[in-house]
Amino acid sequence: MKNSVDKLGFYGEFGGAFIPELLQQNVRELQEKYLDIIESHNFQEKFRKLLRDYVGRPSPLYFAKRLSNKYKTRIYLKREDLNHTGSHKINNTIGQILLARELGKKRIIAETGAGQHGVATATVAALAGLECVVYMGEKDIERQAPNVMRMKMLGAEVRPAKSGSKTLKDATNEAIRDWINHPQDTHYIIGSVVGPHPYPDMVARFQSVISEEMKKQLKEQTGRDFPDKIIACIGGGSNAAGAYYHFLDNEKVELISVEAGGMGIDSGHSAATSILGSPGVIHASKTLLMQDKDGQIIEPYSISAGLDYPGIGPLHAHLIKTGRSTVLHATDEEALQAGFELTRLEGIIPALESAHALAALSKLKFKSGEVVVVNLSGRGDKDMATYLKHLNI
Numbered sequence: 532m533k534n535s536v537d538k539l540g541f542y543g544e545f546g547g548a549f550i551p552e553l554l555q556q557n558v559r560e561l562q563e564k565y566l567d568i569i570e571s572h573n574f575q576e577k578f579r580k581l582l583r584d585y586v587g588r589p590s591p592l593y594f595a596k597r598l599s600n601k602y603k604t605r606i607y608l609k610r611e612d613l614n615h616t617g618s619h620k621i622n623n624t625i626g627q628i629l630l631a632r633e634l635g636k637k638r639i640i641a642e643t644g645a646g647q648h649g650v651a652t653a654t655v656a657a658l659a660g661l662e663c664v665v666y667m668g669e670k671d672i673e674r675q676a677p678n679v680m681r682m683k684m685l686g687a688e689v690r691p692a693k694s695g696s697k698t699l700k701d702a703t704n705e706a707i708r709d710w711i712n713h714p715q716d717t718h719y720i721i722g723s724v725v726g727p728h729p730y731p732d733m734v735a736r737f738q739s740v741i742s743e744e745m746k747k748q749l750k751e752q753t754g755r756d757f758p759d760k761i762i763a764c765i766g767g768g769s770n771a772a773g774a775y776y777h778f779l780d781n782e783k784v785e786l787i788s789v790e791a792g793g794m795g796i797d798s799g800h801s802a803a804t805s806i807l808g809s810p811g812v813i814h815a816s817k818t819l820l821m822q823d824k825d826g827q828i829i830e831p832y833s834i835s836a837g838l839d840y841p842g843i844g845p846l847h848a849h850l851i852k853t854g855r856s857t858v859l860h861a862t863d864e865e866a867l868q869a870g871f872e873l874t875r876l877e878g879i880i881p882a883l884e885s886a887h888a889l890a891a892l893s894k895l896k897f898k899s900g901e902v903v904v905v906n907l908s909g910r911g912d913k914d915m916a917t918y919l920k921h922l923n924i
């Protein structure tokens with residue numbers, strides 16, 4: 532498969548594990564063991580059971596009739612918004628908590644930006660009865676109070692990252708430092724298809740349940756087990772990786788990734804990594820990232836905290852570079868409008884991240900009868916304050 536990872540963790544020129552000496556032991560342990568563990572019958576049985584009984588999978592594939600009429604094509608929504616904790620992130624954290632147990636780890640750490648991954652991690656740590664520390668930028672702690680309360684109620688300790696811009700990348704640096712200091716007993720649950728090998732591949736495998744279900748559901752509902760187009764938003768790229776996974780080598784399926792255009796790609800306030808980014812190393816992986824000419828990371832911006840990341844996973848850098856995926860951009864304004872549109876046409880309030888994927892519908896041309904799947908990565912409860920602020924414009 533030309534779009535899967537090689538032995539050293541590369542997708543073409545992107546990926547790898549550019550780690551400091553002090554992390555070698557932890558990362559090598561994962562690299563050596565992850566595939567044997569997650570492919571074992573025993574692991575798969577536990578993973579599948581929890582996805583079914585705890586997360587609520589399979590998530591429905593819903594034919595959105597009124598939305599389809601508007602865009603004159605057949606639009607299906609993959610309902611990751613209906614999962615426990617409200618997004619696709621739980622698919623990955625369930626997988627990683629089981630892995631941590633198999634490795635005999637006693638303590639869980641994670642980084643979080645908006646708090647969605649932090650909540651999904653605190654949830655599975657409670658489920659497994661393991662100690663959990665979540666690193667979060669001091670600024671994000673102020674901005675995302677409801678999720679901070681959820682994490683605390685779930686028993687996690689939320690530690691503020693006080694360096695740099697006090698946001699996600701600083702929280703990630705703190706989490707890495709913690710991991711270096713606790714190499715024996717701690718597992719680091721990364722929240723997207725980013726970071727050193729094997730994380731991008733491991734997280735993509737856990738999220739691949741999305742496209743696995745999609746195949747079966749499309750066969751039942753359309754008579755064919757693949758769509759013409761899949762549309763997904765990209766922060767780090769985990770919901771997109773999961774939605775694409777089983778179609779990566781089927782060139783008949785067009786893969787459309789939507790990045791956050793923020794206030795406009797040329798405004799200096801966006802997270803349009805594929806256009807503004809260049810190859811470099813971020814969080815131990817070679818990929819496309821937004822950096823200045825001295826290699827300093829440029830602060831990303833998006834109305835949606837889940838897309839507010841200066842890099843993308845190496846799989847996506849590879850898919851973009853080889854032309855396998857197409858990237859579109861949706862501005863804050865376009866995403867808000869798409870969120871309101873889905874709410875009024877279908878009675879579903881999407882997460883602002885997912886609203887970026889929906890905003891692509893008005894930028895695409897469809898042939899009649901085409902089957903289009905939009906991966907609805909999460910629900911909009913967490914974004915109500917932002918939506919309400921813009922309701923009257």
Ligand SMILES: *Cc1c(COP(=O)(O)O)cnc(C)c1O
Pocket residue numbers: 618619620647648722723724764765766767768769770771837838882884885908909910
């Ligand atoms: C975190 C998040 C995203 C972005 O992360 P990816 O790894 O790119 O999927 C998208 N949608 C929702 C609802 C999220 O919580």
